[in-house]
Amino acid sequence: MISMPPFQLLCTVVGLLLLPLHISSADPDPLQDFCVADLKAPASVNGFPCKPEAEVTSDDFFFDGLSKEGNTTNIFGWSVTAANVLAFPGLNSLGISMNRVDFAAGGLNPPHSHPRATETGVVIEGKLLVGFVTTSNVFHSKVLTSGQMFVVPRGLVHFQLNVGEEKALLFTAFNSHLPGISRPPNNSLCFQPFNSR
Template identity: 50%
Template sequence: MELLQQHCYSRSDLLHILLILPSILLLTSVVANDPESLQDVCVADLNSTVKVNGHVCKAADMTTADDFSSAFLSTPGNITSKLGSLVTLANVARFPGLNTFGISMARIDYAEGGLNPPHVHPRGTELLYLEKGSLYVGFVATDNKLYAKRIKQGELFVFPKGLVHFQLNVGEGPAVGFAALTSQNPGTSQVAKALFASMPAIETAVLSKAFQIGDGDVKHLMDVIAKS
């Protein structure tokens, strides 16, 4: 109202504003990662057989404060992979209280020299906070430009939604990071596994030509990456 009082708008100007306002609201809705919640809370009923874009709500009279609390990320991960890292993801499937809120969180534990390999989150942007250690982190934009740097304890780094990114422990000893993601179920696709360990496997000819390597190299990578 203050804006309208400060300016003298003609009838045609006001009509134009009213006409474009729905488009602006629609655009705002489309940009959001997850649908907006239509109720205060909607704890996911993980036992429901009903399939929707998300999870149906647990009955309100069965919802308690415990549904909105979790110690899931409090315990250090037991790193057993050859890559030397472990991601513990608190998404809606593991923390039902997140349902409809469009957020999730992850703990990443890195052994010395450990790598969280190149991967993408198709449904969420990631904001990483490094609690302990030193990491070399980065992402690759769609114009193939690399944005990478070393970060140390207490620093943040953001990885845009859908772009390939990675973290490598370059400090002495283990490292620990915590990541906030803009989706209750951001999804993760490791680049190497998606290409060389898919089920069923991608035809060797595709990978051989794409990476300009021989069939034997493709089969070797399939074997190694499937075990990583």
């Protein structure tokens, strides 16, 4: 029998236990061409189960919801149209989704975060103040106009405010088919709506 000092034995055992662990820094590659979501089935950890391939149609890969302007007649003067797996089942398991965000003059997309995705956005029309707060409590913001882009790292609280005189339009994209949203309670927002004088 081979005799080892206890510390060396412990290090060897820990090393052997760690060897078989598979370490991955990104989502795994899909094993099939597509997996159109079967929204009638319960969601699993990795998304919705796939529709049987015989039931998949061309319509599963196209979505026209982002072409319609949203209704901004609410207290915050904004509207979001989501193109995530729940509205567009062809996105299931592909790690991507989008939103259309419409703003009335002075409209605000209140502070929120996306726990499962980084957000990037492009201002299509108007003038938006975009900002986020880091976990170190540092605030970053900038006023953006048509054609300018921003990124908000996953999980950070952020907002968009229309600081222009006219309506604004923003398209956002996420690296998740269902990025999720988390909002602080509205009673914690210490402001009056920006479009009231």
